[in-house]
Amino acid sequence: MSTIALLPGDGIGAEILDGPVAYLRQLEREGLPVRVTGPFPYGTTGWLQTGTTLPAETVEACRDADVVLSGAVGSHPGVSSDECPNPEAALIALRHEFDLRISVRTVRVPGRPDVVIVRNIIGGAYGSPDQRVESDGVRPAEDRLVLDPAHVQEVFDIAVEHARAMPGRRTISVDKASVYATSRLWRRLSRSTSESSGVVFENVNVDRAAYELVKYDDLPAVIVTEGLFGDILSDVVCARAGSPALCGSATINPDRTFGSGITALFEPAHGSSPHRTGSRRSNPTGSWLALVDLLAWCPDLAALGLHRQVRQALDSVIETAPPTYDLASPGADTIDLDEFNERVLEALGTGCDRRPVAPTTNG
Ligand code: IPM
Ligand code: MN
Numbered sequence: 001m002s003t004i005a006l007l008p009g010d011g012i013g014a015e016i017l018d019g020p021v022a023y024l025r026q027l028e029r030e031g032l033p034v035r036v037t038g039p040f041p042y043g044t045t046g047w048l049q050t051g052t053t054l055p056a057e058t059v060e061a062c063r064d065a066d067v068v069l070s071g072a073v074g075s076h077p078g079v080s081s082d083e084c085p086n087p088e089a090a091l092i093a094l095r096h097e098f099d100l101r102i103s104v105r106t107v108r109v110p111g112r113p114d115v116v117i118v119r120n121i122i123g124g125a126y127g128s129p130d131q132r133v134e135s136d137g138v139r140p141a142e143d144r145l146v147l148d149p150a151h152v153q154e155v156f157d158i159a160v161e162h163a164r165a166m167p168g169r170r171t172i173s174v175d176k177a178s179v180y181a182t183s184r185l186w187r188r189l190s191r192s193t194s195e196s197s198g199v200v201f202e203n204v205n206v207d208r209a210a211y212e213l214v215k216y217d218d219l220p221a222v223i224v225t226e227g228l229f230g231d232i233l234s235d236v237v238c239a240r241a242g243s244p245a246l247c248g249s250a251t252i253n254p255d256r257t258f259g260s261g262i263t264a265l266f267e268p269a270h271g272s273s274p275h276r277t278g279s280r281r282s283n284p285t286g287s288w289l290a291l292v293d294l295l296a297w298c299p300d301l302a303a304l305g306l307h308r309q310v311r312q313a314l315d316s317v318i319e320t321a322p323p324t325y326d327l328a329s330p331g332a333d334t335i336d337l338d339e340f341n342e343r344v345l346e347a348l349g350t351g352c353d354r355r356p357v358a359p360t361t362n363g
Contacts (some may be wrong), residue, residue, distance in 0.1 A: 001033040001034070001035055001300065002033060002034055002035070002066045002067065002298035002300055002301055003035045003036075003037060003064065003065040003066050003067075004024060004035070004036050004037070004065060004066070004067055004068070004069050004294070005032065005037050005040060005061045005062055005064075005065035005067070005068050005069070005262065006021065006036060006037065006038035006039040006040065006068075006069055007039065007040055007042040007043075007058065007068050007069070007070040007071070007265075008038075008039050008042070008045075008070070008071040008073045009042045009043040009044075009045060009046075009070055009072050009073045009074075009130035009274070010043040010044045010045050010072055010073055010074050010087060010271065010272040010277075011072055011074060011075060011078040011271070011273050011274040011277045012071070012072060012272060012276055012277050012282045013043070013045075013071025013072035013073070013272055013273025014039070014071055014204065014279075015277075015278070015280055015282065015337060016071050016072065016282055016284050016286070016287045016337070016360060017069060017287055018284075018338075018341060019284050019288060019337075019340070019341030019344055019345065019363050020069065020284075020287050020288060020290070020291040020339070021036065021069070021313060021346065022341065022346075022350075023291065023310070023345060023350060024036050024069075024291075025195040025219050026350045027085050027306070028260060031144075032301075032304065033300045034042065034085065034299065035197065035302065036335065037061055037065060037188050038061060038237065039060040039243060039350075040061045041055050041057070041058055041317065042054065042055075042058050042070070042073065042227045043072075043073035043074065043075075043087040043140055043272075044074070044075060044076035044079050044084045044089055044093075044272075045188075045347035046058065046090065047079070047083075047084045047087065048076070048084075052092035053073075053084065053086075053087045053089060053090035054089075054093050054094060054110065054342050055250070056304075059094075059097060062094065062097070062098060062261055062262045063260075063262075064261075065261070065262050066258055066259075066262060066263060067262055067264045067266060067294055067297065068094075068184070068262050068264070068265040068266065068267075068295060069266050069267070069290065069291070069299060070091075070265055070266070070267040071115045071266070071268070071272075072268065072271055072273070073088055073090055073091045073239040073272065073285070074088065074110060074271045074272035075087070075272055075274040075278070076198070076272065076274055077274045077275070077277050077278075082310060086265040087281070088194050088296060089104060090099045090279075092126075094265065095121055095122060095126075095251060095317075096122060096128060097307045098253060098261055098262050098263075098265075099253050099255075100121070100122075100252060100262070100264060100265055101120060101121060101122040101123070101151065101154075101252075101253060101254070102118065102119070102120060102121065102154060102155055102158055102250040102251070102252050102254055103117075103118070103119050103120075103230065103249060103250070103251050104116060104117070104162070104249075104250045104251075104252060104293070105117040105118075105230075105234045105249045105250070105269055106136065106247065106248050106250075106289055106292075106293065107234070107237045107238055107241050107244075107246055107247045108241065108246045108247075108248075108285060108289060108318070109219060109237070109240060109246070110241065110243040110246075110318070112219060112256050112325075113163060113166065113222065114166075115219050115222075115237050115241075116159075116162045116166075116219075116221065116222050116223070117222075117223045117225070117230050117233060117234045117237065118155055118158050118159040118204035118222065118223070118224045118225075118230070119155065119224070119225050119227045119229070119230025119231070119234075120147070120155050120163065120226060120227045121153070121227050121251060122151075122227075123147055123148060123151050123227075124144060124182060124226045124227050124228070125143070125145055125146055125226060125227050125228035126227040127143070127144060127145065127146060128226070128300060130145065131144040131145075131146065132144070143335065145180065145247070146156070146182075147185055147186070148186070149189065150183060150186060151351060152186060153189055153193070154192065154254050155224060156173075156189055156201075156224060157193075157195075158252075158254060159173075159199075159201075159222050160169065160191075160193065160197045160199050161197040161267065162221070162222050163221060164199065164220040165317075166222065169220065169221030169222075169344055170202065170218070170219060170220040171200060171201050171202065171207065171222040171223075171224070172201065172202045172203075172204045172220045172222070172223050172224070173186065173187070173190035173200055173201040173202070173203050173204070173222060173224050174204050174205070174206050174209045174223060174224070174225035174226075174229050174230075174233065175187050175190075175205065175206065175225065175226065175229070176205060176206050177201065177205070178187075178205065178231075182226065183226070184339070185227075187196050187203055187227060188280075190224075191203075192201055193210045197316070201212070201224065203340070206225070206229045206233070208329075209225075209229075209233060210222070210232070210233065213233065213237060214234045214236065214239075216242070219237065219240065224239075226324045230343050234247065234269065236271075238269070242254075242257070242326070242327050243283060243285075243326040243327055244269065244270040244271070244286075244288075245268065245270050245282065245283035245284070245285050245286050245324070245326055246283075246285050246286065247268065247269035247270070247291070248266070248267075248268060248269065248285075248286050248287075248288070248289025248290040248291075248293055249266070249268065249269040249286070249288050249290060250264055250265075250266050250290070250293040250294075250297065250344070251264060251265040251266075251267075252264040252297070255259060258299070261298075264294070264297050266290040266291065266293050266294040267287075267290050267299075268284075268285075268286025268287045268288075268289070268290055269286055270286055280336055280337045280338055281324065281325050281336045281337060282326075282337050282338055282339070283325075283326050283327065283337075284322075284340055284341060285306075285314065285318065285322035288310065288315070288344060289311075289313045291310055292307045292310050292311045292314070293307075295310060297305035299306075305322060309348060310344075310348065312347075313344050313348045314334065314344055316347050317340065317343045317344050317347060319329055319333055321339075321340065321343050322335050324336070324337070324340060338341055349357070354359050
């Protein structure tokens with residue numbers, strides 16, 4: 001049995017999960033090994049409801065779950081950033097609490113094969129708060145970058161798995177070895193992993209990588225890189241795909257030990273789009289891609305092959321339906337969030353319960 005805790009979060013975070021959650025609830029009703037819990041308060045809406053962006057109740061729910069399905073964390077209509085200054089800290093705290101130390105992003109690029117970005121999200125530029133010293137405006141601010149070889153190796157091991165699943169395509173390791181010691185470590189492990197795994201990691205400096213990703217038609221199959229470089233380059237790849245909505249994000253603990261709290265968090269990679277909240281126009285592709293990753297991650301669900309069915313249904317809708325507003329040329333026909341979901345659910349052949357995940361709360 002896989003327990004999935006829902007953390008819709010902020011802005012469009014709740015509505016964007018409606019399709020995947022309708023599907024999961026249907027699986028639950030059919031007696032498949034799925035238990036959906038929540039929604040639990042998180043982010044700016046968590047602050048609105050409870051006074052804190054990561055309430056103890058939510059952390060407890062994560063302890064009782066195997067994975068999280070999340071919408072977005074960020075701004076929410078009606079709440080100023082003075083009132084709730086850093087809702088993203090809730091996501092970072094959750095990553096640290098459950099040691100979700102690697103991020104794997106899948107970008108669906110229209111008309112091209114997927115691009116997978118693998119990066120560390122604990123350590124390096126994403127060090128814990130004790131690696132940082134705030135400035136008072138006079139003393140210098142400090143962010144220490146520390147990368148442990150064993151943790152870098154884990155990132156490469158995950159990248160190798162993805163590269164092997166997409167044979168014949170380019171795999172790049174991105175760093176800034178001319179400047180950073182952490183990058184020189186990264187490059188050393190890139191070389192040794194190339195030798196030991198047989199997967200060729202081509203070493204590319206981060207500035208050059210950004211240029212190539214924008215300039216050249218062909219995109220690499222896998223990009224493995226340090227957390228901050230990957231944060232930036234995954235947005236570049238989304239721009240190439242045409243929309244930030246075309247990326248599913250999995251934040252994983254590679255130990256994959258089930259039974260003692262969440263082992264991974266799945267979410268669309270886009271932000272909370274506060275100004276579009278409630279419009280029900282947003283493109284839910286990233287949520288469906290996150291669901292595909294979730295279904296492939298949980299062993300009892302992976303055994304059922306549901307991830308392949310959902311991905312197929314999603315692809316067929318993207319290929320045959322009019323686009324959502326973010327991908328449409330001016331004046332073209334578009335479909336909204338509900339119609340998109342309806343089509344995916346229909347392609348999956350499920351008579352799902354279409355109740356929204358959570359009513360949208362305005363501050
Ligand atoms: C992302 C975001 C996060 C990150 C923030 C919200 C901490 O930008 O998921 O890409 O940098 O990892
Ligand atoms: Mn980002």
